[in-house]
Amino acid sequence: MSWQTTVETTVTGLGYELVDCERSASGGTLRVTIDKLEAQADAGELINVDDCEKVTRQLQYVLEVEGLEYSRLEVSSPGLDRPLKKAAHYARFAGQEIDITLKLPFQGRKKYRGVVSAQPQAENDQAWRLVLDDGEHEQALDFTLDEVREARLVPVISFKGRGGEPAPDRKPGQRGVIKPKKAAAKKHAGEPTQAAPGQDKVDGGLKQ
Known part of the structure; x- marks a missing residue:
């Protein structure tokens, strides 16, 4: 198996969601971000x-058995500004406010903040809409996932968890004026709370 498949199979098998998995350019550091199930x-x-x-120990064992080499393993929580990487993430957090950075500028800018929702009558799960509110009127930016460089949740403190009631000033994803064109298309560093064998890094829930 590839290292991506190995990591995802291991994390999901332990009852967690794999939010993100990346390998450094040199291939030495493997960074894994996990979350609770929805x-x-x-x-x-x-x-x-x-x-x-728990995830670090299991990954150390499985990666060794599979003969997949790495020099450092970092397992952490997603933080309040959780990254959105795939369609399932957008669907999970539909109706919430997110920040997106486009690969190419649209109307002179790449960064947008708004409430995300699926495009009405979209034929696939790659088409999404961002409702923007400048305080005077709303507009809607339609985009596809391959046009996005980065997307993250806007941090909201909620004692009911991320799935609780939205902040009082947050508006639901209302439809606005549809743009005639489609958009062209950190990780919280945190402090390591404990080091596992082999200098692997474990980040806990303090960031959340």
Whole structure:
């Protein structure tokens, strides 16, 4: 198996969601971001140090068995500004406010903030809409996932978890004026809370 498949199979097999997995350019550092499953997160459960240690230990074992080399393994929580990497992430957080950075500028800018929702009558799950509100009127920016360089949740403090009620000033994803064109197309560093064998890094739930 490839390292991506190995990591995803291991993380999901332990009952967690794999948010992101990346390997450094040199191939030495493997960074894995995990989260609770949607139902658990909606109930207010957050990733903690024990979760990260559990995944780290299992990945160390599986990667060794599969003969996949790395020099450093970092397992962490997604943080409040959780990255959105695939269609399932957008669907999970539809109706919430996100920041996106486009690969290419649209109307002179790449960065936009708004409430995300699926495009009405979209034929696939790659088409999404961002409702923008400048305080005077709303507009809608339609885009596809391959036009996005980066997307993250806008941090919201909620005692009910990320699936709780939105902030009082947050508006639902209302439809606005549709642009005639489509958009062209950090990770929280955190402080390591505990080091696992082999200098692997484990980040816990303090960032959340």
